[in-house]
Amino acid sequence: MTTTIAIIVPFVWLGWLVVTEWVPMFPLNDLRPGNVGQRVLAAGINYPFPLLIAAGVALHRTWSLLAATALCLVIVGGHLWNWWIPYFGTATAAQRETYQREYSRTLKILPIEGHDVVVDVQHLVVGALSLLMLATTLIATLTG
Template sequence: MTTFAVIVPLVWLAWLIVTEWVPMFPLNDLTKGNVRGRVLAAAINYPFPLLIAAGLALHQTWSLITATALCVLIMAGHLQSWWLPYFGVSTEAQREVYRRDYGRTLKILPTEGHDVVIDVQHLVVGVLSLIMLATTLVVTLTA
């Protein structure tokens, strides 16, 4: 299970890199106008899965607790960035960013009555985040 748990954050990171830098419209909508935001997001997000994978690989109590805490932060960030706005808890600034950067991307969730709708790209991020948290918790709790 530890090996699988180490691989999941790396898959999460690979998904982010591919969907944030390889044009695959309508899965993503990469424009020159959002390069600065993508660079900032990369600088913030990319170290997390590397730290989680390293913490799991070290398999020390402190590193497993740290990896778990980072997974919780990622999940909380995903919920705050996507699910709360989907259910109506968003600011005008968030809605504008979503309209500008994700308004044309592929969505499978109902859009009617929602100012922000989670696109497929970020649904996959959410599923991978949940798997990452679950596997990290299993490894941490069974250590």
């Protein structure tokens, strides 16, 4: 059962990304024709990760489970780097510019005052799903 859940969660994560990156749902997301190229690039980078994680868990070999766990750690680390470190710390000029261009108008529930970059609802869900993916992959790895 834990292996099945660990295989399903990456597909849920991927589904959330696909929907929020391609289906206009303002203010949840702010899709404009001008950012299609960036979304295609992000899809090319991000979409293979959950497929590889699910495949690694499904293969259920020690090396594949460890690789899947490592990929989950990369995803969580990337999320922390791109959203939480800028929110609680100092955002780089590139992070501030991307935020202003792509996410400044999206729905937020976290305090905005005093922050150059604020994690929006879309990316709060990505973060929660990333942690869930890491947790279920770790459980599959440790119980496998």
